[in-house]
Amino acid sequence: MSAKKTKTIKTIKIDVDKCNGCRACEVICSSFHAIPKYSNNNPARSRIRVIHEPLRDVYVPVYAGDYAVAECAGRDKYIIDGKEYDECAFCRAACPSREEFKEPDSGLPLKCDMCEGEEEPLCVKWCLVDALTIEEREVEIDDEEEEKRDEIEIGLESLVNRFGIDKVSDLIAQISKK
Amino acid sequence: MRYAETGFNLEIDLTRGNIEKVASDPRDTELYLGGLGTNAKIIWDRVPPEVEAFSPENLLIFGAGLLCGTPATGCNRTIVSTISPQTKLLAFSMMGGFWAPELKYAGYDKVILRGKSPDLVYIWIKDDKVELRDASHLAGKGSIETAELIREELNEPKAQVAAIGMAGENRVFYASVEQGRSSASRGGIGAVMGDKGVKAIVVRGTKDLNVADPEKYMELCNDVLKYIKHREDNPIPGVMPILAGLGSPQEMKVHDEKWHTENFMWGNSRVRRRDFWNEEVEKEWTETMEKARTRLISCFNCPMKCGATISMPGLPTYMMKCFTKLTYTMGAFSDLDFGLRIAQKATEYGVDGFSAPQVMAFALELLENGILTDKDFPDMPEDNEGRFFYLLDKIVRREGIGDVLADGTYWAAKKIGNGADAYAHNNIKKHEQLPLKLSMLNPVYFLMYATGEKMNITQIEGQFPQAPFATREEREAFVSDWIQVPDEKFKQILLDWEFRGENSNPYYPTVEMACDIVDWQETMHYIDDALGQCAGLSSFPLKPPYHIHNYPEFISAGTGMEMDKDKLTEAAKRYRTLVRAINIRRGMRRKDEKPPANHWKKRFPELEEKLLDEYYKLKGWNKDGIPTRESLQQLGLGYVSEDFLQRGILSKDDEAADQDTAAETSVEA
Numbered sequence: 038m039s040a041k042k043t044k045t046i047k048t049i050k051i052d053v054d055k056c057n058g059c060r061a062c063e064v065i066c067s068s069f070h071a072i073p074k075y076s077n078n079n080p081a082r083s084r085i086r087v088i089h090e091p092l093r094d095v096y097v098p099v100y101a102g103d104y105a106v107a108e109c110a111g112r113d114k115y116i117i118d119g120k121e122y123d124e125c126a127f128c129r130a131a132c133p134s135r136e137e138f139k140e141p142d143s144g145l146p147l148k149c150d151m152c153e154g155e156e157e158p159l160c161v162k163w164c165l166v167d168a169l170t171i172e173e174r175e176v177e178i179d180d181e182e183e184e185k186r187d188e189i190e191i192g193l194e195s196l197v198n199r200f201g202i203d204k205v206s207d208l209i210a211q212i213s214k215k
Numbered sequence: 216m217r218y219a220e221t222g223f224n225l226e227i228d229l230t231r232g233n234i235e236k237v238a239s240d241p242r243d244t245e246l247y248l249g250g251l252g253t254n255a256k257i258i259w260d261r262v263p264p265e266v267e268a269f270s271p272e273n274l275l276i277f278g279a280g281l282l283c284g285t286p287a288t289g290c291n292r293t294i295v296s297t298i299s300p301q302t303k304l305l306a307f308s309m310m311g312g313f314w315a316p317e318l319k320y321a322g323y324d325k326v327i328l329r330g331k332s333p334d335l336v337y338i339w340i341k342d343d344k345v346e347l348r349d350a351s352h353l354a355g356k357g358s359i360e361t362a363e364l365i366r367e368e369l370n371e372p373k374a375q376v377a378a379i380g381m382a383g384e385n386r387v388f389y390a391s392v393e394q395g396r397s398s399a400s401r402g403g404i405g406a407v408m409g410d411k412g413v414k415a416i417v418v419r420g421t422k423d424l425n426v427a428d429p430e431k432y433m434e435l436c437n438d439v440l441k442y443i444k445h446r447e448d449n450p451i452p453g454v455m456p457i458l459a460g461l462g463s464p465q466e467m468k469v470h471d472e473k474w475h476t477e478n479f480m481w482g483n484s485r486v487r488r489r490d491f492w493n494e495e496v497e498k499e500w501t502e503t504m505e506k507a508r509t510r511l512i513s514c515f516n517c518p519m520k521c522g523a524t525i526s527m528p529g530l531p532t533y534m535m536k537c538f539t540k541l542t543y544t545m546g547a548f549s550d551l552d553f554g555l556r557i558a559q560k561a562t563e564y565g566v567d568g569f570s571a572p573q574v575m576a577f578a579l580e581l582l583e584n585g586i587l588t589d590k591d592f593p594d595m596p597e598d599n600e601g602r603f604f605y606l607l608d609k610i611v612r613r614e615g616i617g618d619v620l621a622d623g624t625y626w627a628a629k630k631i632g633n634g635a636d637a638y639a640h641n642n643i644k645k646h647e648q649l650p651l652k653l654s655m656l657n658p659v660y661f662l663m664y665a666t667g668e669k670m671n672i673t674q675i676e677g678q679f680p681q682a683p684f685a686t687r688e689e690r691e692a693f694v695s696d697w698i699q700v701p702d703e704k705f706k707q708i709l710l711d712w713e714f715r716g717e718n719s720n721p722y723y724p725t726v727e728m729a730c731d732i733v734d735w736q737e738t739m740h741y742i743d744d745a746l747g748q749c750a751g752l753s754s755f756p757l758k759p760p761y762h763i764h765n766y767p768e769f770i771s772a773g774t775g776m777e778m779d780k781d782k783l784t785e786a787a788k789r790y791r792t793l794v795r796a797i798n799i800r801r802g803m804r805r806k807d808e809k810p811p812a813n814h815w816k817k818r819f820p821e822l823e824e825k826l827l828d829e830y831y832k833l834k835g836w837n838k839d840g841i842p843t844r845e846s847l848q849q850l851g852l853g854y855v856s857e858d859f860l861q862r863g864i865l866s867k868d869d870e871a872a873d874q875d876t877a878a879e880t881s882v883e884a
Contacts, residue, residue, distance in 0.1 A: 057510075057511060057512050057513040057518070057520050058512050058513060059513035059514065059515060059516055059517050059518065060313075060515060060516060061288070061516045061517070061518065064286050064516045065286060068286050068433070071423070071429075073429060074429060074430075075286075075426070075429035075430060075432065075433045076425060076426065076429040077423040077424055077425040077426065078284075078285065078286055078423070078424060078426075079320055079421065079422060079423040079424060080320070081320065081420075081421035081422075082423070090372070091395065091396065091512065091524055091534060092359070092363065092524070092531075092532045092533075093532075094509045094510055094524060094532075096510070141421040141422070163440065164518075165440065165443065165444060165447075165518035166513075166518055166520070
């Protein structure tokens with residue numbers, strides 16, 4: 038049994054009960070990702086969106102994740118604490134069914150990068166009401182799993198599996214003579 | 216390229232249905248900044264004094280502040296300017312919320328409405344696409360209801376809506392423009408919108424807004440955030456809780472209402488209930504609020520939670536902020552449960568939370584005193600609360616006596632006659648004021664009430680403590696980190712200010728000091744009104760994060776214009792003077808500049824005269840409150856001076872043309 042290793046993962050913790058709906062996160066996100074940095078801002082370009090419907094008390098800050106080529110087949114409803122949420126409210130994908138997380142001009146998908154190069158994501162820094170906080174946690178990882186195997190090794194192994202070890206070593210010997 | 220501002224206004228002629236995108240002149244930004252400043256310039260240029268509130272030629276301008284939409288925290292105000300039907304002067308109410316930044320992202324600084332639409336319409340602005348759409352199906356709908364219906368029919372959940380309710384449609388003189396969690400309420404702006412046949416202005420914007428010096432601008436923004444945190448952690452000791460922190464008074468958060476309920480007046484601003492607050496009331500009101508309040512909420516890009524979502528059992532949800540919490544309750548001598556229920560209706564109808572309850576209390580006082588009779592109130596319920604609901608309905612529909620009351624206490628009293636004017640006792644410049652009646656004249660507040668053209672004391676006061684600190688130690692502690700002062704002399708004034716004795720009200724702060732304090736406070740409010748910055752993070756609270764020392768840097772880094780403290784102070788003085796010029800041209804004079812006669816018990820006529828004389832002098836106005844030719848020239852407002860000469864408002868020798876009027880109509884004690 039090999040020794041367990043750990044690594045640190047940074048996650049943003051979202052407390053929807055603390056969100057005041059001010060959208061400062063959208064402001065600073067779009068400003069940080071402007072080129073040049075901070076030269077403009079436009080919440081429609083933000084990689085975080087506060088999905089909010091004040092009259093129904095729905096406040097969900099959600100981050101842009103991976104691009105989805107197709108929209109979901111069924112879009113379910115969740116009822117949490119008596120409040121109904123559209124499944125899309127929690128979805129991180131830029132997808133064909135909605136305008137979230139796409140560059141307004143080009144339609145290209147956007148993705149949160151945790152503000153690379155900054156101490157912490159700026160949406161967290163600008164969220165003075167603490168709806169967004171950063172959480173670091175140690176995650177145990179399997180030693181074996183973690184140590185990446187060489188691409189050649191994986192390739193060779195699959196050849197051996199397919200053709201048998203003798204055939205593969207003969208072939209290698211032939212190639213090395215050339 | 217224009218920075219911080221978009222450089223474009225939308226000009227909409229409602230009569231002809233014509234819409235144009237017009238580039239604004241960058242020189243006007245240099246001179247008048249934006250927001251209120253440039254609104255005032257447009258109104259001076261295009262709305263002569265003959266034009267009345269409900270003339271098609273009256274303009275209704277929705278102006279986003281100069282820095283709205285940039286990352287500057289709390290910079291989100293829309294400055295709505297027009298001629299008020301109630302005061303007949305310039306109205307420039309402001310609203311926070313989300314509308315102004317959205318307009319900037321759509322690519323415009325202002326929406327300028329003129330003419331009148333033949334049918335009820337709403338305006339739909341989505342980036343470059345702007346259209347007038349039929350709103351006949353929205354007639355009579357509530358302001359919040361309207362916003363929801365429009366978002367639904369456009370399938371635009373992110374659109375921001377500024378709408379009027381029935382009060383605006385029926386031209387109630389204190390109708391508001393509502394925007395969900397914020398409203399532009401003072402001066403009857405909603406009535407002008409209704410008169411123009413516009414139910415709502417709906418905006419969605421997805422464009423970039425640029426700043427000139429990105430790194431510097433962000434540094435300034437981060438400093439402001441840091442200072443906000445510092446102030447949150449360090450409330451100011453020795454002042455009442457609602458003055459200790461930042462933001463608008465935290466009425467949605469705070470349950471202890473001893474101070475308001477025992478110091479502000481009840482009914483038609485007459486009755487003080489000194490022993491009102493007790494444990495039982497506190498328990499009941501706290502319960503009411505806790506049950507009703509779903510969440511504390513904010514405006515765009517601001518951490519202060521000055522508003523709340525309110526759901527009363529059996530009533531639609533609405534949003535509330537600040538002192539509307541208590542105005543209906545206290546107007547009706549009722550409880551918080553009633554106050555929150557009627558405020559729901561009032562918000563949907565779209566009426567000002569200060570004027571509406573006072574007008575209703577005024578009507579019932581007239582009934583009590585036989586000036587109005589039961590015949591004037593057919594089918595009115597017997598119970599007190601029921602009567603207020605009844606009156607609110609009558610007013611917003613302009614039915615029966617409601618039609619008279621819809622003009623506010625000043626005009627209603629004139630129409631009713633028979634001594635009714637004695638009951639319209641709490642007005643300045645024909646507009647209902649905060650229900651406060653105090654004992655000793657306060658020279659600073661005297662000047663603010665008298666000369667303020669914003670019509671609401673909360674939009675004029677701030678910066679300087681409202682009362683002295685009891686001990687020398689407290690004063691020294693207060694001034695030790697008072698970085699906001701424009702001049703060190705203000706620290707000394709505060710250090711020497713006492714509750715009793717020589718250095719106390721009304722003769723201390725001295726006339727000269729009082730003038731300086733008021734000038735500082737007013738200047739900060741006017742700067743906020745041009746930049747679109749909420750007063751709650753700037754001119755209203757003590758020790759705010761924005762002040763005269765960092766504002767010039769914000770403007771420079773934001774817009775690219777060169778700016779320093781002196782230049783900014785002068786710009787603010789320029790458009791403040793222009794606001795006054797608009798009102799002077801409409802007949803406002805010294806005779807109109809007086810707080811309600813009963814605001815203070817102890818009055819000092821001679822001192823009050825002197826205060827006005829000196830303040831006018833400091834402002835560059837003559838004895839009648841008219842800006843002098845010399846001061847107008849200095850501010851680059853030569854065109855105002857020309858106009859005043861032509862109209863005989865000023866004569867060549869730089870004095871008021873009509874000297875006699877000035878002397879006769881001085882302030883009454």
